[in-house]
Amino acid sequence: MRRCTSRRMRGNVEDFEREGLPAFEYLRRGKVVRLSYRQAPEALFEDPELAQEWACRSLQAARRGRGA
Numbered sequence: 001m002r003r004c005t006s007r008r009m010r011g012n013v014e015d016f017e018r019e020g021l022p023a024f025e026y027l028r029r030g031k032v033v034r035l036s037y038r039q040a041p042e043a044l045f046e047d048p049e050l051a052q053e054w055a056c057r058s059l060q061a062a063r064r065g066r067g068a
Helices: 013-018 048-065
Strands: 023-028 031-038
Touching: 013 048
Parallel strands: none
Antiparallel strands: 023 031
């Protein structure tokens, strides 16, 4: 298994949107609260290499988000 590199990559929100996977939402006091979490594409459960690719992009996005 290869490691996720620390090289700069674009954010992965576009990947989820392209797959039609919106952010999770819930109602709080009558208002919609949108989370930064999204459902994983079904294809990831059948393709380990694709799953690792998405996991690396998500990890890198999380690291960028916290300023690491």
